[in-house]
Amino acid sequence: MRVIDATKLIPESIPVLVVGAGPVGLSLAIELRLHGIEVVVIDQDLDIVDEHPKGRSNDLRTLEHYRRWGVSDELRKWAWQPPNPKQQLVITESLVQRPLGAYPLLYGRDVEESKDLAAEPSLSVPQPITTLVLQNRAIALGASIFRGWKAISVQQDEKRVVVELQSPGGDIRWVASDYTVGCDGPGSLIRNAAGIKQKGIDPIGKTLSYVVRSEGHRISDMTSSPAHSSLGMLLVLNSRVSSIISIPGEENWGYSIMVPNGDNLSEDEALSIGQDILGVNARLEIVSRSSYRVFTRVSTSYQTRRLFIAGDASHLCPPTGGYNMNVGISDAVNLGWKLAAVLNGWGGQRLLQTYDIERRPVGERVSQSAMDNAHSLRRVAEVFKELPSLETTSSEEERFQRGQRAYKMSYPEWNNIGVALDQRYDTSPVIINDDWECAPYDGTKLWPHASPGHRAPHLWFPDSSPLLDHFGKEFTLLDVGAVEENVQNILAAARHVGMPLKRLQLSASLARTKYPAELTIIRPDQYIAWQGSQCDEPGLMIDKIRGA
Template sequence: MSDQELPTSIPILIIGAGPVGLSLAIELRLHDVPVVMIERTPTIEDDHPKGRANDMRTLEHYRRWGVSDELRALAWTTENPRQELVITETLLGEPIGAFPLRLGRDPAESESLAAEPSLSVPQPVLMRVLERKARELGALIYRGWEVTKLAEEERKDRVIATVQSPGGTPHRIASSYLVGCDGPNSLVRRTAGIAQGGTGPLGRTWTYVVRTQGYPISELISGRKYAALGMLLVVNPEASSIISIPGYDEWGVGILKTGQGEAIAEPSDEEVKSYVQQLLGTPATVEILSRSSYASMTRLSTQYRRGRLFIAGDACHICPPTGGHNMNTGIEDAVNLAWKLAAVILGWGSDSLLDSYDTERRPVGKRVSDIAMANSLAMQEADKFLHEDDNLSLSPSQKAQSVYDRSYTQWNSYGVVLDQRYDGSSVILQDRWEAPAWDPSKYWAHARPGHRAPHLWLSDGRALHDRLGPGFTLLTIGGRQEEAAKFLSVAKSLGVPVIDLDIAPEIAQGKYPAKLTLIRPDQYIAWQGDKCDPEDVLHHVSGKKQATKHLRDLKL
């Protein structure tokens, strides 16, 4: 785009066109909010592979956006859709164990939990699909441009960004709100003066894509024992790593060096090649194709908002990739924030609705980061366990079982994926329906305010989430048309977008205990009950007032 095509003002300006920024842009455009994105990298590069995990909750968004079929056609698949964690001592040796991999990748496993299974696709592939969708919906994306300065003008209710074009020409663009999806070193976060805390770094992991001459990965994992391969873990006294599979001939490996304080030296090429040979099980010729690294640490911002400046994704939270949660958590940040920004821009939401973004998403960011770090430490402890003298005599199958047991939440993450909760939110109307304690590996699939609306298959074969509106949806069980009509009439008078969806009691399958359930644009439950004052509920969930004591005390 030429310099002259950059608008001088826009309701929402997004900095960063990674998966999180693109998700935010797509959601905003689905709410008909104009948006401009600034991304300093000129193109999407197929560099070192990362960010392959796309969980069931994220697939619900891809499905709504109309891109899940395209992504699934591009995803890595296995001969057996069941998918397992396969553990072996070398890639040339026989597997010593295969264990459940409860990540929702098998349709038979996931169909009672979500409309689509999770998938594995390289991040550059994902970004191209999302960027194409964002542009199709009307988002203006400026690649090769860079934001150099930000300033809030409180008296004029706007943010001014100074933007440099690819040719070096400075421009100014004003926005009502600005969102930084601009990574761990976020300019938006630094400009807002938002601090971060966290754990570590406790070490650094270097990741490599390699080619082993005469041993293409496709041949190494061929055969019946690898038919359900979802994750591959190699563990032996000299080397251990989760193996990634970016291509027919190439495979990926990670090397962890623990330590704190001073910079940790990267392994030499000779060390890397020796390590790869130990994983392979033979002294083959090793070619290093690409490399990257990450610190074993967590970082969580103390705020996700300051005034008209917001942050999302890596700008808010970073954690080890164990479990594959950070990108998915960032996409959920975007979905949560988008409808709230849209509500304020379109006039039916209040400023306190925007405050709820921090209240809801920051505790999730901490919880996920803590789990990811615990997973990372558990993998280290499992490796140490196998090197202890008392355990050297364990049989191969016992070793595999020990590794699996010690790293269980790495491979079983239903709770992290589907059961994040907004219990402390000011725009959620809590009731007396009690939920069990949160468990990272288990999903409690019942409706409760502050929880994701549980998945159902409807009588027409469609998923419940396919029928939810872009605004709120009032779910009625068994024909409560009088109450629904009153609720929709009040919503219309207040300008709050609400549609009605009635389902039969037998379809609800005990997952929805109330006759009326109000589901938000982000598919979370805002309120449930058998009766209410619609105006009171709608004012509360749009952030315009707190609930009355009468409304809080209503029982199911």
Template sequence: MKTSPPVIPRVLIVGAGPAGLALAIELGQRRIPCLLLERNDRVGYAPRAKTTNVRTREHLRRWGIAPQLRAASPLGVDYPSNVVFCTRLSGHELTRFENAFFCAPGRNPLYAEHAQWIPQYSLEEVLRAHAQTLPGVEIRFNSEVLAFEQDAQGVHVTVRDLQREDTYTVSADYLVGADGARSLVREGMGAKLEGQYGLSRNYNIVFHAPGLAQAHALGPAIMYWQINEDVPSLIGPMDRGDTWFFMPTGVPADFRLDAEGSAALIRRATGIDLPYRALSTDEWVASRFLGDNYRDRRVFLVGDACHLHPPFGGYGMNMGVADSVDLGWKLAAVLAGWGGEALLDSYMAERRPVHQMVLDEAVANHALLGNQLARAGLDADDPAGAALREDVGARIQAAKSREFTTLGVVLGYRYEDSPVIAHDGSRAPQMDYLNYVPSNRPGARAPHAWLHDGSSLYDHFGEGFTLLAHADVPETVVQAVRERLRAAGVPLTVLRPAWGAFAELYPTRLTLVRPDQHVAWRGDDWPDAPDALVARITGHTAVASPRQKAFA
């Protein structure tokens, strides 16, 4: 074994999927040297997620690369993000959801960026290209992590270079496993995934289908749910060059599918005879798993390494990016010297309840697939068939809105039990999975607004904490906040918005927003003795019961 040339990463990241790349960007933009290790020779191998939701795109806006992702949209950013339920592509429409996932361009007061229907591999290319522009970020492909150990000085990782076929060691302050469902990092730190395997067996086929978009009368959509007893499935356009995806759901245990069989099954499912050519065929099993631990001293888990669920609702990849945002700014704060150990402890305390909520949502969505909705006679061209289609369409509308129009989940999750949030004792509103109601309550995402100059309020937030102060707050108070945070080494940006709706969105005279755009504290007056508050939000004080402790 030989030692690699001297490197000075502070954080080692294993896995160059969206979660790993997001963490590298979060650290790199804060000038924290990091090394990302990926066993493959490039990013973007698998055609997995296709929805980049509004919250993830807000992070891309903060990183300065939302326009790059918009430009990479293979179908065009204006392509209608409709979800159509039908008996089959050549059959009858049952119902539809327009602007599913809020992909339509345009300004919505609730968020800074619309969602986007784009293959995960295209997102990964945009993230990788940006990460590689950041000084201090290094990505090594063809690098397989074999083992690691940690001590008081850091984490020491054994890596195999798959091109040179040699092995070396590299060390850093922290190690983060973004290495997916079969995570070596999770195994090495002794954590386990707990839950249920095998909720359903399914296939994901990517195929070439010249003329398919013009061969049916259902209009453009990002996804067509084919509800029939023959081949219940999802199908939709995926990329340029007539590239589509096809997903038979709930297939039996003995079901097997190859390229030739895939083409025949697509013809049978759609009722449209075209020269289909399968590009890839992958079996996948829907499961519900949650990690029992996300941290072992200097080692952390993000993304699929600590949570897995059915991909219904478009949460999985986006949740991994949000994990890395939460962990990334906290690691950077600790390494920069102003963050305390409780910041790192708060990562699991904040993210795991969100994971539990989203897993429950995804499993609920998975419980009603085409397999459960199909009825005999649903495709019949007679009054009985029409009545049956109307009944099934109404059932779909009642049950599936929570899957395609869930801003309440995407934007409304809150860090209720965080030890680094200064909870004010106010009662938590009931969770609404559909409707998002902005609030500057501690733990919530800071309310968004468009300013009169055309910019987003978020565009003016700083890299560190941001203080939002009403116009009537004396400058002496604002200066007191500046001085106290400066003394703690905490970067602070001060904003005094003057537009009329600001007071309604931020009813308290002062709101302190974290680097991840979640509210850390709010109040009408800055405490006369703010040391306890500052120690808490910067992770220098551990709080056992955050809901029961509030700052005056």
């Protein structure tokens, strides 16, 4: 789908150049435009690529960004919507059989479940749709997007970055920018130009992924029974094969198989496995295929002077848990407001250094979580290969317990609220912790109380609007019955250095269940920078949180 005129001239200079127009690069463009920063995004693909399905999972934190950007309603129109909105993990021995049972899927997709956690439920939508919606929003906000342009070389000095570009017609053009950000994937030119190395866990195997069409067995028909009514994710487990099933369309469905590194399957072998998953010896047709190595890579730095990286360019992990795109979008949000603060004159240069300090530990932690999920699913497959098939006379309880065993063994794969909403910046130099304490990190749970270095907890206002909608575009000073003099001292310190700070007053009856302090300062990325009842040196505090 070609949506941008790739023949228009690219400017010679721009404050921020983004290389890569996937969801992460477009998210960065949106964030920069919301802060008034001119941005150019280039991508070597003329069209938004719509091939093998990937990146469907959009978690609760990502939906907070989509809501702020005004695109969540549009994306929800394209999202997976089962008859029962609860959305659970359905486990079955084959697609044609009655499922073993439905088990809790704590991804935040259930409207009721998510109400206490965030403003909107999470959703599952094809990545090409996400990319198109984000691209249209970036353009509407004034971002310039050039498809078909390829970055050839990169040079930087103390004052600027110069990137050599090749147009769709083969012409060469140079663009100068204050900052360049590589959202250009695993083989990132920007990362290599910045001299950034990577480390991680070596491959434990290779996953082969197929989308197929089964003659006489439409996936929409096979998942239309009452037992599938809350279908959010589908896992097939039997003595021959196990796989999480993707459902790209009414007829097509997908499965993935891990094999040793270097191994491949013939088409006949791949189709035979598909028939085992289907549960009958029906004719299958391969619609698309893909493969990836099961490993992790995290860059040793996310920045070299004026060059930054985000998304797959900075971290890569298996798709178990659906983390990588979501983490990349939060990379973009973290970096976007900081670049804007520096370019707008009130952010200190130290602020840009905290992008790596805050986001790289998140990339490492989440990549490890994804790898742990891959190991647990492999253990489940090994255990179920040794189990005999259930008898047709097996009771519903026996069937449910069979699925429950697999569910417990792979629990973090299906329960990732902490991974999504509890990405912490405890050690950041622009976060003031003082003596506030919190529970240890747990990727399956959320610490629900306000703490410096944590995302600001969600609240509902009496008019049914979420707290998120009331935050300022820049910093917010949350006032819960604070002494007026203390409030004014902080506001004056912010005005003195030009740091935008909006005062938001809340009643104690509304806020105190999650916000223990009278005053809380919340950053543009909805993270808590400081909290307390008063500040003896507000000027020093403001300077610290703005990176001066």
